[in-house]
Amino acid sequence: MYDASHSDSDVVSREYKISARGVDVFYGDNHAIKEVTADFDDKTVTAFIGPSGCGKSTFLRCINRMNDTIASARVMGEILVDGEDIYDPQVDPVQLRARVGMVFQKPNPFPKSIFDNVAYGPKIHGMARGKAELQDVVESALRRGAIWDEVKDRLDEPGTGLSGGQQQRLCIARAVATEPEILLMDEPCSALDPIATAQIEELIDELRQNYSVVIVTHSMQQAARVSQKTAFFHLGNLVEYDDTGQIFTNPKDPRTESYITGRIG
């Protein structure tokens, strides 16, 4: 249903949302990302694929400076969001993370009510004045997370009581509630069953209208279904980055071809 070929042509914008220039990441002595340079479009779904430990999650976590929370991690090089270097000392990583939302591998709702889970971000950033406005923000976020109809009658129940797929959509709604410009997704479907996965993929396609989405995935079918651009990482190198259709039908690098045909990984 999400045929790669029809969506590739939609990408017209050349105003890059995210630009990486010579990014190196070290975990202690381990050189996890080597000299990655790439530009990512706005209102596009970009998929990162590659074998385990190839650095795709690490690179994703550079875009909202989540690697700052790991003491041994060092990031070098430049990452620009809207032309602004996010590793500039002037930039507050906390502010940045409000602009660059993140969805994690395992659904991680807070042990709070569904409402409070979604209201968490808007409350912290003072995005709503008064209770009524907060309710509107929460409702619209839950709608954009495609979960409103399932939870509208039980907003006071704990978010941890939902099913895995619902929890993940709640986490997406929670990330969307802070009005980010970019949404990073770190294998968002790896803990979910096929039906929940299909729902999330559908949702990702809708989110593309408003956000620039970067998704890490282990499933090449998923990358082909949801993304317009695909980047293949291998051993910390960005091996190939192109239109999704191009990567899957006519890869230029022999390593990419081996990976998508299942010979390395």
Place this chain on the structure above:
Amino acid sequence: MPISWLLLTLFGLAALGFWLGQTRALKSANGDRKALHSLPSYYGGTVVIWTILPSLTLLIAWLFIQSPVIEGFVVRSLQSETADGDHASSLMMADVRRMAAGLEIISGAKDLEQNIINYSDEGLKNFQDQLSANGIALGSDLTPEILTAAQTYLKLSDTSSFWMNLVVCVVSILGLAFGVFRSNKDFRARNVVERGIMMTLICAASIAILTTAGILLSLIFNTIEFFQLYRPIDFFFGFEWAPSFSGRGGNSLLGVIPLLWGTFYVSLIALLVAVPIGLFSAIYLSEYASKRVRAFAKPLLEVLAGIPTIVYGLFALLTVGPMLMRAFGDETIGLMSGGNAVITAGLVMGIMLIPFVSSLSDDIINAVPQALREGSYGLGATQSETIRQVILPAALPGIVGAILLAASRAIGETMIVVLGAGAAARLSLNPFDAMTTVTAKIVSQLTGDSDFSSPEVLVAFALGTTLFLLTLALNVLALYIVRRYREHYE
């Protein structure tokens, strides 16, 4: 044969059995280890279990039953002659036991009947002198009856231990034979050893549980005795604590309320000190401190838990009390009239409890999944926002459990109160007043010349039971809360 020899014999038999079992099993498989159901050592182990377990159980049971049976026999023979009450006979029994020990030392335990003692007054006097020269003092003058009883006692003990040795050895050998007999290649020795290990573990667990029940029982009998002498309603609802040691009963006022109030007040202050400091240090250690700082700060903090409470008591008496006196005493604002006060004990006890609260809370905060932290950071929350709004609410039930455990420690604490809070039982709201707690009063009621039939002494057991039930309730509550928390994140 002393017990140690018997035990050595048993272990020797076990070693022999181990070898025999292994050999026999191997032989039944014609030396082919692969044909055995279990490894050879398991066959040996099975024989060891059969050799040791029944005989050792029998030995322990015999040792427990032996002395009451013998004493009952001796006491009955004494009573028929003296016809005294229970109390006197128990005193006499103590003399008999001491005598028996003396006889053993002086005569070398053998030939009791024949030598040394003739039953004339002079002979008895001589013997008593000989005993006291050997460091054995009798409660009363030696009488022929007691001497006879002591000799009977010795003879019976001798017979009993002879039979015990014999029976235990026989049981052990029978067990060995049974175990060896069963060792052949198809026998599932591995499973038997597995069950043996399980039984051993169950025994260890039940000893711990039974001891708790034993402690409670030992308190309960004396408590019941107390309540026969003193009205429970006066004890539980009395506002006055004024025991008199001169008169017997009657004019003592033994109301528990002032003591409970003192306990509550001291514990409250202790918790007011310990909970914030402990919790904040736990948050610092688990969330902010680098690995290096944590590696050395955490053990350092836990050293506080290793300090004996008497040392904290000295700290209260010599340092904190006088310091508070200088700040709040007569020379400044005159709130405090002496170094001994609720606030002194409370502050020091609070310091004692800090590692308790911090160590437990630290574990609980660490158990909050990292995914929740990342989720919060990913939404643009700062570290303290994350802690306040995500981590603490998630860890709250566990932290409450930790605080309740600390509270039950505070309620049971004695030495700091004795040295820091004074000895006056008083109902007062002023934290600078001297007060006392339940535990401190238990000590003072039991120390000194205690007569275990007066309510002034027996009240200690009633206090102990009250305290036990109180802390038990708190612990159960704490465990319940902690367990519910655990179910929260599988």
